[in-house]
Amino acid sequence: MSFNIVVLAKQVIDPEAPSASYRIDGGAGKLEVDSSQKIAPVINGFCENAIEAALQIKEAVGDATVNVISAGSDFVMDVMKKALSMGSDEMYLLQDEKFSNLNDSSITAKLLATAIKKIGEYDLIIAGMQASDWDQAQVPLGIAEILGVPCVPIARKIEIKDGRAICERATDSGYEKVSAPLPSVITVNNEFGQPRYPTLRNIMAAARKTPITWDAAELGLSDDDLSPRIKIVDLFIPQKQSQCEIIEGEDEAEMGRNLAMKMREAKLI
């Protein structure tokens, strides 16, 4: 029987976009990039790591399927298709006006968990450890709780063996080897190696694939199901007081010495 892998992938604003390009609606807790800047969104970096991890596992297991799933309201197809052209089999987009600005992980996790159940049998759910927009690192953990399956956060290596996932998870002082029964949810960091570049063959194959889209009604989710647990009441760019004192000197060695004196004067050392 085929080994079914679900990968979560999120479209985010380019983390390299300068904050000067942000358009913020603080009260609505909403941030967009000024459209005149023509800065395209990207697939979240750790999600690309997750896709890479899933494809590596598919290669190791042999008979496996990789389904990519994403929730949002405004997908840029050229961006999302990268998940398919890297080599994933199918893509499911949970798309609805109601899924715009998903900054409450409890809602996102509920959406994704519902869709995962709707897709059917799964052995492994892989996600990036966090997204670069809201930086919450919660959705995959929430999905594990909703589905009642084990979770291994921040893995840097995964091996599938005898119905279990043997993971190396990064810790503050090194790593620990954790064995989790399948199915389970695993989040990954950037130590799976560079996400692969799409091959021409996969790009062509991806072009022929149409993502399956589901809205809230098709997922059987009512407005009540989508009621928030947290609310952003303000969002702002903090003011920086730019008062850097540039240390002068005849040459760079003197600047170095003067810096030492300055740090001592300011009692930093």
Added chain:
Amino acid sequence: MSEILVVGEVNNENLADSTAELLAHGKPVAESLGASISVAILDQNTTSAAQDAITKGADKIYNIKDPLLASYQTDAYLASLAKLIQEINPIAVLISKTEIGADIGARLAFRVDTGIVQDCIEISANADNKIQANRPCFGGNCIATVVCESNPMMALIRPKTKEPLELDSARSGEIVDFNPGLDESVIKNQVVEKVEEVQEGIRLEDATRIVGGGRGLNGPEPFDNELKDLADTMGAAIGASRAAVDIGWVPYSYQIGLTGKKVAPDLYLMVGISGASQHMAGCSGSKNIVAINKDPDANIFKDARFGVVGDWEKVLPALTQQLKELM
């Protein structure tokens, strides 16, 4: 009386600094809401840690005792804390974003069906008597102010964002035992082995001084030479930017930033790091930043208190030599 619950951690039988910081965050909020503040301590030889917590602001200690809690185990911790929360029904739960806190925070919130605010740097009671939290997002470029729409409000708070309260040895508090009634079946994952990857010197998270290196160092060698000399002289730990880690100059455990470690030293001296938001997201709590960079327009000079525009190869040896004479 309503209460705020702090999830405690113990370090060598004493209360962990991160927990004392949570008490400092929570105490003023509890006072303005007329609430008490409690600490949950999970199966440790807790007499000293419990006393420690009381002198640092706690009104009540829950000693959660169970043989399955002898060492940290995610599933056992989660089940115990969920049970305690359901029983005492606190208005808020505060957790430090340590390795353990980050592991259990979100799952605990989902398990008790409430909202959690991640990676907070500040909490306060607002005009509606609700607890609100400020948290950095978008790579540290923005701050969001967040409230919970459900009970209890949960917050995962970044370590080193507040000094512990002054020790008051005259304070007294209540210590009660709590039996979580754990069943072995709650434990799903097995930890097969724990491996320490020894990094020389001081742990980044604990360091009060850090020297960081980035792509501007042009290679791995300075991490073992000039940068190390400087760090040793200052008694500092060594960190790196993602760029330096991605190229493979130093291992991932050195990485400071959005996707690496979050640090908050008294002094962070950055060499050849441009100050991209990805990096700053991990060190925005630094009390003083000093930057050495040859690019006068580098972003880092917006955040630094002192800066040297110049070539690190010439600046560092002179800086280190002068520091040796001063220290």
